[in-house]
Amino acid sequence: MIELRKMRPILLGAALMLSSFLTFAGGNHETEEFNVTETIMHHIKDAHEWHIAEINGKHITFYLPIILVDNGVKIFSSEVFYHGEEKTYTDHEGNTISYIAGTGKGEGYAMFHEKIYKLDENGELAFEHDHPTNAKPWDFSMTRNVIATLLGALVVLLLVIPTANFFRKNGAVAPKGMAKFVEPLILHVRDDIAKANIDEHKYKKYVPFLLTLFFFIWVNNMIGLIPVMGSNLTGSISLTFVLAVLALLATLFSANKNYWKHIFATPGVPIPLLIIMVPIEIIGIFTKPFSLMVRLFANITAGHIIIIALVSIIFINKNMGWAGLSVPMALFISVLELLVAYLQAYLFTMLTALYIGGAVEEAHH
Amino acid sequence: MDLITPNVGLVFWTGLVFVILLVLLTKFAWKPILGMINKREQDIAEALELAKKTRAEMAALQSQNEALLKEAKAERDAIVKDAREVATKMVEEAKSKAKAEADKMIEDARTAIQTEKNAAMADVKSQIADLAVEIAEKIVRTAISDDSKQQELAAKLAGELNLN
Numbered sequence: 364m365i366e367l368r369k370m371r372p373i374l375l376g377a378a379l380m381l382s383s384f385l386t387f388a389g390g391n392h393e394t395e396e397f398n399v400t401e402t403i404m405h406h407i408k409d410a411h412e413w414h415i416a417e418i419n420g421k422h423i424t425f426y427l428p429i430i431l432v433d434n435g436v437k438i439f440s441s442e443v444f445y446h447g448e449e450k451t452y453t454d455h456e457g458n459t460i461s462y463i464a465g466t467g468k469g470e471g472y473a474m475f476h477e478k479i480y481k482l483d484e485n486g487e488l489a490f491e492h493d494h495p496t497n498a499k500p501w502d503f504s505m506t507r508n509v510i511a512t513l514l515g516a517l518v519v520l521l522l523v524i525p526t527a528n529f530f531r532k533n534g535a536v537a538p539k540g541m542a543k544f545v546e547p548l549i550l551h552v553r554d555d556i557a558k559a560n561i562d563e564h565k566y567k568k569y570v571p572f573l574l575t576l577f578f579f580i581w582v583n584n585m586i587g588l589i590p591v592m593g594s595n596l597t598g599s600i601s602l603t604f605v606l607a608v609l610a611l612l613a614t615l616f617s618a619n620k621n622y623w624k625h626i627f628a629t630p631g632v633p634i635p636l637l638i639i640m641v642p643i644e645i646i647g648i649f650t651k652p653f654s655l656m657v658r659l660f661a662n663i664t665a666g667h668i669i670i671i672a673l674v675s676i677i678f679i680n681k682n683m684g685w686a687g688l689s690v691p692m693a694l695f696i697s698v699l700e701l702l703v704a705y706l707q708a709y710l711f712t713m714l715t716a717l718y719i720g721g722a723v724e725e726a727h728h
Numbered sequence: 729m730d731l732i733t734p735n736v737g738l739v740f741w742t743g744l745v746f747v748i749l750l751v752l753l754t755k756f757a758w759k760p761i762l763g764m765i766n767k768r769e770q771d772i773a774e775a776l777e778l779a780k781k782t783r784a785e786m787a788a789l790q791s792q793n794e795a796l797l798k799e800a801k802a803e804r805d806a807i808v809k810d811a812r813e814v815a816t817k818m819v820e821e822a823k824s825k826a827k828a829e830a831d832k833m834i835e836d837a838r839t840a841i842q843t844e845k846n847a848a849m850a851d852v853k854s855q856i857a858d859l860a861v862e863i864a865e866k867i868v869r870t871a872i873s874d875d876s877k878q879q880e881l882a883a884k885l886a887g888e889l890n891l892n
Binding site (some may be wrong): 404407408409430476478501502503504505506508509512513516519520523524526527530531534535536537546549550553570571572574575578579596599600601602604605606608609660664 | 730731732733734735736737738739740741742743745746747748749750752753754756757758759760761762764765767768771
């Protein structure tokens with residue numbers, strides 16, 4: 364019974380995901396051919412709208428603010444694109460490409476595959492090899508992933524601030540309530556990640572950064588698994604890029620003499636060999652955070668792709684009978700993704716700690 | 729391609745949010761929480777140390793008590809033993825004293841008897857001497873005729889007299 368009760372949120376999640384999907388894909392089915400690649404790409408990429416679901420042909424969509432920096436800051440709703448003027452371009456091979464030009468405040472801009480371009484003097488986009496050649500304004504829009512970031516940060520705050528308040532109010536006692544849930548995670552990061560990888564006397568300085576990193580990634584991984592949310596923040600290269608850069612900066616700013624010595628004059632290596640070694644070591648500084656960036660992005664994106672692809676089996680075959688195959692497999696992957704959500708957060712944090720640990724390590728020969 | 733190209737706007741916003749979150753949490757959450765957890769761990773370590781110390785003290789106290797008890801028992805045993813010895817000695821002494829007294833009394837009695845006996849004997853002797861003198865007188869009176877015979881007789885009579 365207890366096991367079943369524990370499973371309930373997962374089952375509920377899977378059911379929600381399927382229900383939202385059914386309506387979404389069902390709407391598509393009536394009008395056009397179901398395109399798996401498009402559905403998947405639409406999900407894993409960022410968007411200027413937040414499409415929650417479609418019920419009986421009615422879309423539940425939040426149009427997010429567009430912020431453009433182009434001779435001043437321009438702020439308007441993305442509705443001007445999603446409900447804008449549809450234009451077409453016919454290239455020299457005779458293929459027709461359609462895009463949407465903005466109306467109202469969005470006048471003079473067009474959106475093509477969620478990217479915003481400036482229209483040329485004819486009020487059109489020019490294409491070359493299916494890509495617009497027009498200039499792009501700086502796009503600082505509050506996209507779906509930005510909203511997801513804020514939401515993720517809010518959830519982290521909601522988890523951690525009550526814990527801090529609990530300790531502030533009750534002093535150094537055994538945790539209760541929310542603190543009971545959060546404290547083991549904090550201890551996990553402090554003991555198994557920070558203390559295990561960074562010198563015993565230096566690890567304390569890095570614990571807040573590692574804690575924030577772990578909670579932010581884990582919470583956003585989990586939010587990405589909530590079906591109706593439909594966000595893929597930690598599977599966005601932009602976010603993993605930011606986190607990897609911060610990990611790199613943390614490593615470089617804490618690096619001591621010993622670290623640089625190992626890069627530019629590795630002890631015990633003959634000088635002729637250094638000519639080869641030094642460039643490799645310098646590249647190595649950057650490949651470490653690069654691997655962090657790609658690992659998190661690829662793992663989370665892959666998980667999302669697999670789940671959508673498995674559910675899409677039903678819609679490709681246009682037969683509910685396929686649900687018997689697709690649902691158990693999608694459920695299995697969803698449960699696996701719960702593990703991956705934690706695992707990737709742990710790995711990112713642990714490897715960051717490892718790199719910092721390597722940078723602050725003292726020479727011991 | 730744009731799937732794997734960081735987007736400037738998204739990089740800006742996510743970076744901003746993350747850094748703000750990092751600063752806020754460090755100041756208002758991680759530091760107080762970690763501080764309290766550290767303090768609690770220290771408290772626990774101290775409490776354990778104290779418990780260990782107290783336990784050691786208790787053990788020391790117990791062994792001390794045991795030693796005291798043992799000592800007291802030994803002392804009691806010694807006292808009892810001494811008392812017993814003294815009592816035995818006293819009894820022995822009393823016995824030997826009584827015996828000596830008795831011996832002395834017997835000795836005294838014996839001496840007294842001897843004295844009495846000697847006195848009685850002397851009395852008897854003197855009476856016998858008187859009797860002998862009386863007998864001799866009678867004999868002398870009867871057989872005074874012959875001097876030799878008288879003497880012979882006297883000697884014979886004297887010889888026969890046995891002084892017990």
